[in-house]
Amino acid sequence: MIHIKYIHHVAILTDNYLLSKQFYTDILGFEIIAETYRAERDSYKLDLAINGLYQVELFSFPDYRERGSYPEAKGLRHLAFAVENVESAAAYLKSRSVAVQDVRIDELTGKKFVFFLDPNGQPLELYEI
Numbered sequence: 001m002i003h004i005k006y007i008h009h010v011a012i013l014t015d016n017y018l019l020s021k022q023f024y025t026d027i028l029g030f031e032i033i034a035e036t037y038r039a040e041r042d043s044y045k046l047d048l049a050i051n052g053l054y055q056v057e058l059f060s061f062p063d064y065r066e067r068g069s070y071p072e073a074k075g076l077r078h079l080a081f082a083v084e085n086v087e088s089a090a091a092y093l094k095s096r097s098v099a100v101q102d103v104r105i106d107e108l109t110g111k112k113f114v115f116f117l118d119p120n121g122q123p124l125e126l127y128e129i
Contacts, residue, residue, distance in 0.1 A: 009047075009055040010079055012122060017044050017060035019119045024048055024058060027096045028081075050081070078115065078123035086112040086128040 014020035
């Protein structure tokens with residue numbers, strides 16, 4: 001057994017680095033830990049923290065390829081973030097011109113959640129704790 005302790009990071013690939021950097025920092029409020037430009041790859045790597053605890057790695061590569069995405073395709077379905085109030089968080093995103101789906105109730109837990117997309121079409125979720 002390997003005794004995994006927690007998720008260390010999630011890596012996201014973008015085709016528009018500056019737009020994605022602005023979205024994850026200015027709109028979602030992630031903290032920048034480090035920003036690295038790798039000339040040999042013509043690639044940026046942005047390390048982001050959520051309340052200083054978890055890390056999202058945002059990458060840009062000039063030779064990216066579109067990933068086929070369907071609602072029930074195999075692979076990462078979505079990335080979810082915990083919030084205290086889904087409705088106020090959704091209202092904030094809307095005020096920043098982010099398209100947000102209707103708030104729903106998880107039939108198993110009774111908790112509220114909502115989906116939206118990052119600038120690259122990556123499905124993101126806010127889940128009420």
